Amino acid sequence: MSLSFELTAETRTDMGKGASRRLRRDGKVPAILYGGDAEPQALTLSHNELWHNLEHEAFFSHILTIKVDGQPQQAVLRDLQRHPAKALILHVDLQRVNETDKIHVRVPLHVIGEESCPGIKAGGLLTHDLTEADVTCLAKDLPEFIEVDVSAMNVGDALHLSDLKLPEGMQFTELLKGDEHDLAVVSIHAKKGGAEETETGEEEGGSEE
16 A cells, blocks of 8 residues: 555543534544454544545545554544535544454545547446445455456446456455345446437338338
8 A cells, every 4th residue: 555644643531512512613523443452442633634634535445543642553434424514524433453354445446448448439428336345355455446447348338346356355345245236336328319329210210111
């Protein structure tokens, strides 16, 4: 993993909605760190530091270093509550991990090969059915993103989770539930009124004559 992320945290003892409101007024974000062999810890994070890190897509699928009162712990982001109308983070859930822990995390899907895709060159429309997918792997093997190569797709084709190449030992969490969970990732459709529909219309018109 090329990027690394670190957050500075402090333990908090002042709990409740009133305390959380005061923290937010002071530029802090209430958070919880749980999992592993340790007890859950109530924390505060810097809103500015957190907001800056959230600008990176990879932040959501990386092992993070959380410095709790100066002591580093590894964790992954599990939940993020945003204000519905303001640019404000309300609460963060973090889960402790070790590199050898098997975890499942949502990872971005990056489409490549559009410039050489026959279906797109023929005028087809590429539909992104999924922009991220949940993977199960060891924490140390967590990918920054997964590539979706569309360079060989034609109009009418679709790629599913089972069509994507994953590193050894990594699986899509949905596929562990059965073949019926093999979700479509991308597909290429003919434009309305495009060549395929025109040909169909001509054939239908010819049969009427």
